Each structure stands twice: as C-alpha cells, then as structure tokens.
Amino acid sequence: MIDHDDEALAKLRASDPATGSHPDLHSLRALISTKAPASQGTDRVTAVHDDAFRGPRVHAPWIAAAAVAAFAMGGGGYALGAHTAEPQPVAGQPGAGNGDTEDGAEGDSAAMGGMAADGASITEAAGEARSEASMGGAGPNYDMGPVRLLPGPGLPTERGTAPVRALTSDVDAEEFLTTWAERLGVEGVRPDPEEGSEGWYGETVMIEPDTLRILSVSSEGGGGLRFNYEDQLNSPYCEDMYSGALPEDLEMMREEWVKAMGPDIPPPDPSMCTTPEGSPPSEEQAVAAAEDFLASTGLDLSGYTFQGVDYQEPGSSSITVEGWPEGMRGSELAMNLTVGPTGVVSAWGAAGEMTSLGDYPVISAVEAVERYAQREFGMEYGVTLPEDMMPYEGDMSSMPVPDYTVPPPVPVEPGMQIPLLMKDKVVTSAELTTGTMWTQSAGNMEVPAWKLMTDDGMHYAVLAIADESIDWIAWE
Known part of the structure; x- marks a missing residue:
C-alpha cells in the first residue's frame, strides 16, 4: 500500500x-x-x-x-518552473489543508465526504499553499472544498491580443x-x-x-x-x-x-x-x-x-x-x-533565450470565468504564474487553515436529490497577466493568462489564448 x-x-x-x-x-x-x-x-x-x-x-x-x-x-x-520578466501576483490551482474535525462539521478536507486528506480528489478546488505576502496579505491560502466561479458585474468583456514566448537555443x-x-x-x-x-x-x-x-x-523541438x-x-x-x-x-x-x-x-x-x-x-x-x-x-x-x-x-x-x-x-x-x-x-x-512567437488573440475576463469550469482548462492545462514557483515563506508543516463549515450529511431517503458540496464564488476583478504552461512542443511556453480574483482574496489563473489559436492534438 x-x-x-x-x-x-x-x-x-x-x-x-x-x-x-x-x-x-x-x-x-x-x-x-x-x-x-x-x-x-x-x-x-x-x-x-x-x-x-x-x-x-x-x-x-x-x-x-x-x-x-x-x-x-x-x-x-x-x-x-515558470518564466516572466516582471513578477506578478500569484494565482493557482488546488491545494489541501490540515486541521482537526469534530462531528464532521468543521475541519480539513479529510472530513469532507469523498475528499482525500492529501487533496488528490478535490479536483475542482482552487487556490494554493502560498504566503500571505504573495497574496497581498489578505484572504485564505486555499479553498477547503470544490468551488464554482461566477462572473461578477463590471468584469471586462473585451477581447484583445497578448504576446507568447518560448525558450529557444541554437546549441x-x-x-x-x-x-x-x-x-x-x-x-x-x-x-x-x-x-x-x-x-x-x-x-x-x-x-x-x-x-x-x-x-x-x-534541445528537442527547437526549444531550450x-x-x-x-x-x-x-x-x-x-x-x-x-x-x-x-x-x-x-x-x-x-x-x-x-x-x-x-x-x-x-x-x-x-x-x-x-x-x-x-x-x-x-x-x-x-x-x-x-x-x-x-x-x-x-x-x-x-x-x-x-x-x-x-x-x-x-x-x-x-x-x-x-x-x-x-x-x-x-x-x-x-x-x-x-x-x-x-x-x-x-x-x-x-x-537559451526567451523568443517571441508573436501576438495572439485572447479571450475576455468574462469568458475566462466560463473557461475555468471546462476540464481542459480548469484541470488539464493550468497556467502557473511566477510566484507560484517561489518557495513557501513559512513552516510548511503549520500553514494556516482558513475557517470553514461543512454542512451536516443529508439523511438518505428514497427519491432524494443527490447532495454534492459546491461553493459558488463571484469573480470581482481580473487582470490580464503572464504565466507559463506545458505544451506539446518544446516544453513550457510563456503565455497570457487571466488572473481571476474573488473578494475573499483568492486568485485563479486561466489560459487567455483564444480557441482559434489552440491546436488540440489527439493522442492514442
């Protein structure tokens, strides 16, 4: 085992x-x-x-x-790791916490039905273990359960363009x-x-x-x-x-x-x-x-x-x-x-050197919120922002656990609706920034990403490149 x-x-x-x-x-x-x-x-x-x-x-x-x-x-x-010339605030993906539980109502992810203590099954949770300094000093370090992002009023609806770069070498x-x-x-x-x-x-x-x-x-694929x-x-x-x-x-x-x-x-x-x-x-x-x-x-x-x-x-x-x-x-x-x-x-x-691949069309912030719910972008192909790769500033064995409450189990009865935990979070602001993701090319590429922020201080990164500039290559 x-x-x-x-x-x-x-x-x-x-x-x-x-x-x-x-x-x-x-x-x-x-x-x-x-x-x-x-x-x-x-x-x-x-x-x-x-x-x-x-x-x-x-x-x-x-x-x-x-x-x-x-x-x-x-x-x-x-x-x-990730590359960028200008460090940006952190935005990330799932994390897991530690804590004690009483009666299954409060505690860490191990207490939530169907969620492993190591966080492996919390595939839709978002957030990450990071220092308060990297988050601007506010908000929890990670979500304690699955979340669903909703667009808030005033988010940008305009599309645009942004550069893509890749590490290359002629050695x-x-x-x-x-x-x-x-x-x-x-x-x-x-x-x-x-x-x-x-x-x-x-x-x-x-x-x-x-x-x-x-x-x-x-140096496969002309990369670094x-x-x-x-x-x-x-x-x-x-x-x-x-x-x-x-x-x-x-x-x-x-x-x-x-x-x-x-x-x-x-x-x-x-x-x-x-x-x-x-x-x-x-x-x-x-x-x-x-x-x-x-x-x-x-x-x-x-x-x-x-x-x-x-x-x-x-x-x-x-x-x-x-x-x-x-x-x-x-x-x-x-x-x-x-x-x-x-x-x-x-x-x-x-x-090697970071080489420009040109400017690419990018989706709007509202579209990015919708995209986060898609498996291929919210789970398979996440984007890492620079500070995601920075060492955690503190004792990893005692990272703070945010306060949260888990509803009590729903009694089983015939014809019941199937109860599933989910927290809706409204994205209140967004920033078009730069992150790194793995590609089926020469490795990592530096790509435009939307940093989606909620009012509890959490950040979520989503690839901003428009669908027409993505080539989905089938594997067998």
Missing part, C-alpha cells in the same frame, strides 16, 4: 502547477525508488508512468532516477554533450537499447560504465537546451534506492536495465554504492562547488544568483543549491544542484 503522507511526496505534489514551490528532485528520487505514486489525472509532474512499477513488491530505483531526470529535462512538464545537443563530457573527464558510452525498448534518459546521453556518471542533454548530470553511485540516495528490495526485484531491475542500456553498460548493484563520508558542506562551500561544476558546461552564467534552497532535507549529507538569472527566480532558466562531501552528485538546468 502506498503511503501518501511522506514528506517527499508532499513536496512532489508541491512541485505541481497546482501549488507553489520548487521541486526537490533528490527527495523525489528517494521516494519514487520505493513507491509507485499513481497518476493523478494528467498532472505533468505528479503523473508518473508506472508500467515498470507494476506488481506488489517491485522496486525500480534506476528507473525512478531516470524518471526524475525526465522531470529536469522537460519531459516532466513543470519541473523547471547543438550532441556537440554540447561531447564537449561537456571531455571537460568533466567522463569517458562514457552511448546506451544501446533493445529493439522496441526505449532508453531512460533520452537520445543524447552518455554513461560511464565504471562509475555510472550519467550526462544527458536535450536542457542538461542533466547524475553521479549515481555517490548519490546520498544510492543505498536507499535498494532498501527492502527482494532478490527477485533486483533481478527484474537488472533485466530492465539491460533492455534499456544494452550490453556495454553493466547493471548497477547495491555493493557499488559509495556511502558519503564526512559532514555536508556549508552553504558557502556548496555554492562554490556548484559554480565550479557549472563552469564545465561552458555556459555564460554571469549575472546568475546561486544559493542553498530554503528547504534542506534533515539529516542529509548533501546540500541543494539553486540558481537563476537576475530578476528571474523560478524561471525556465533555473539551475539545481546537489552537493555532497565529495562534490556535486547531481545537476540539472536549462539555457
């Missing part, structure tokens, strides 16, 4: 566009290695394809590591990988997956068989350059990824590894893990090591700020460092590195 109360899984959920903090990829790796979180609809970060995990006892740490790398490479959608991924490997001294080979089997790290990847240092680069580095055997999570694995599980892992990597890259073994020795580096030491490592990429990172992330895993032997260009924290151009006693054990980032 999957335990949904893990701190790492909570952080995985927090990295979704529905909430608001940077993903900690390495805590996710430790979690995913021993658990198989089910897909929550089509959320681009929480939805982990779990075919490799099927079965009651399967542990697939190296598949998990590849999945985490996919997040960083853009295949996971929002792991690299050749193959050339970048070759040069990067030489600078790092990685003598790697290319995976040779069996026919009909897909590799775990994309097409432009190099793995050093003896050390399992992995370099992968992507995304790079990822993993020093698997020196990772503080290497041994944890095998914890509790039965012999038959290990054998299955080896078989899957050979299918994905080919005969020239031997399967990893728990005995190959190197236990990190020594104290974790200080933040100053970690930042210096991160900057020195990134110099190997040859990228111009002058003007970037690097610092330790606000949340560091208790008891870990490593420090996580993040970097961003001036004024663009949480942007598409984010960098993230984990530094242990021996140096950098993992890193991911993106490089």
Whole structure:
C-alpha cells in the first residue's frame, strides 16, 4: 500500500502547477525508488508512468532516477518552473489543508465526504499553499472544498491580443554533450537499447560504465537546451534506492536495465554504492562547488544568483543549491544542484533565450470565468504564474487553515436529490497577466493568462489564448 503522507511526496505534489514551490528532485528520487505514486489525472509532474512499477513488491530505483531526470529535462512538464520578466501576483490551482474535525462539521478536507486528506480528489478546488505576502496579505491560502466561479458585474468583456514566448537555443545537443563530457573527464558510452525498448534518459546521453556518471542533454523541438548530470553511485540516495528490495526485484531491475542500456553498460548493484563520508558542506562551500561544476558546461552564467534552497532535507549529507538569472527566480532558466562531501552528485538546468512567437488573440475576463469550469482548462492545462514557483515563506508543516463549515450529511431517503458540496464564488476583478504552461512542443511556453480574483482574496489563473489559436492534438 502506498503511503501518501511522506514528506517527499508532499513536496512532489508541491512541485505541481497546482501549488507553489520548487521541486526537490533528490527527495523525489528517494521516494519514487520505493513507491509507485499513481497518476493523478494528467498532472505533468505528479503523473508518473508506472508500467515498470507494476506488481506488489517491485522496486525500480534506476528507473525512478531516470524518471526524475525526465522531470529536469522537460519531459516532466513543470519541473523547471515558470518564466516572466516582471513578477506578478500569484494565482493557482488546488491545494489541501490540515486541521482537526469534530462531528464532521468543521475541519480539513479529510472530513469532507469523498475528499482525500492529501487533496488528490478535490479536483475542482482552487487556490494554493502560498504566503500571505504573495497574496497581498489578505484572504485564505486555499479553498477547503470544490468551488464554482461566477462572473461578477463590471468584469471586462473585451477581447484583445497578448504576446507568447518560448525558450529557444541554437546549441547543438550532441556537440554540447561531447564537449561537456571531455571537460568533466567522463569517458562514457552511448546506451544501446533493445529493439522496441526505449532508453531512460533520452537520445543524447552518455554513461560511464565504471562509475555510472550519467550526462544527458536535450534541445528537442527547437526549444531550450536542457542538461542533466547524475553521479549515481555517490548519490546520498544510492543505498536507499535498494532498501527492502527482494532478490527477485533486483533481478527484474537488472533485466530492465539491460533492455534499456544494452550490453556495454553493466547493471548497477547495491555493493557499488559509495556511502558519503564526512559532514555536508556549508552553504558557502556548496555554492562554490556548484559554480565550479557549472563552469564545465561552458555556459555564460554571469549575472546568475546561486544559493542553498530554503528547504534542506534533515539529516542529509548533501546540500541543494539553486540558481537563476537576475530578476528571474523560478524561471525556465533555473539551475539545481546537489552537493555532497565529495562534490556535486547531481545537476540539472536549462539555457537559451526567451523568443517571441508573436501576438495572439485572447479571450475576455468574462469568458475566462466560463473557461475555468471546462476540464481542459480548469484541470488539464493550468497556467502557473511566477510566484507560484517561489518557495513557501513559512513552516510548511503549520500553514494556516482558513475557517470553514461543512454542512451536516443529508439523511438518505428514497427519491432524494443527490447532495454534492459546491461553493459558488463571484469573480470581482481580473487582470490580464503572464504565466507559463506545458505544451506539446518544446516544453513550457510563456503565455497570457487571466488572473481571476474573488473578494475573499483568492486568485485563479486561466489560459487567455483564444480557441482559434489552440491546436488540440489527439493522442492514442
């Protein structure tokens, strides 16, 4: 049975566009290695394809590591965050709260019929865990149940146009990988997956068989350059990824590894893990090591700020460092590195320039309220505003819970109407702003979005691009 109360899984959920903090990829790796979180609809970060995990006892740490790398490479959608030049107020999607319940009348979402404590089933709820500062200091942090938005008087009814931008790069991924490997001294080979089997790290990847240092680069679809580095055997999570694995599980892992990597890259073994020795580096030491490592990429990172992330895993032997260009924290151009006693054990980032795709027609604010009720816009394709990706300013274990009251259960009787909780909220004002969303192109795009505001201080973001500029591509 999957335990949904893990701190790492909570952080995985927090990295979704529905909430608001940077993903900690390495805590996710430790979690995913021993658990198989089910897909929550089509959320681009929480939805982990779990075919490799099927079965009651399967542990697939190296598949998990590849999945985490996919997040960083853009295949996971929002792991690299949102981009905008001018920070805007937050608007978001569903969140979940904590609280005590008495007689089922008041408390948190766990007390509401049909709503899981982790908020996974509150698919129509809106709001997010965010600081009061990011909300202007007013209103609750999130809705405690499902809501329905209604347009208020005076909302703009006019349509218009707004720009769309995407991260692009003219750097050749193959050339970048070759040069990067030489600078790092990685003598790697290319995976040779069996026919009909897909590799775990994309097409432009190099793995050093003896050390399992992995370099992968992507510039698919003409998008930005995304790079990822993993020093698997020196990772503080290497041994944890095998914890509790039965012999038959290990054998299955080896078989899957050979299918994905080919005969020239031997399967990893728990005995190959190197236990990190020594104290974790200080933040100053970690930042210096991160900057020195990134110099190997040859990228111009002058003007970037690097610092330790606000949340560091208790008891870990490593420090996580993040970097961003001036004024663009949480942007598409984010960098993230984990530094242990021996140096950098993992890193991911993106490089390129934000390129204009032109001005696009946008719907009115009144139409945006109606659009929020549509599944494809209110649930499948949410828009993240810049401050959604900012770290929560406070203790995540004690975020404030707004006051609310749940009506008592309706007695069951023949012919009764089926009782469903729903709160109507009137949108009193709206602002056309800029956010980021995942697309079936080269990854994230910077798009116009309506920020819909209600009089309780809540904010809701909706894609503003008009229907005639959206190409719905069918999948099979």
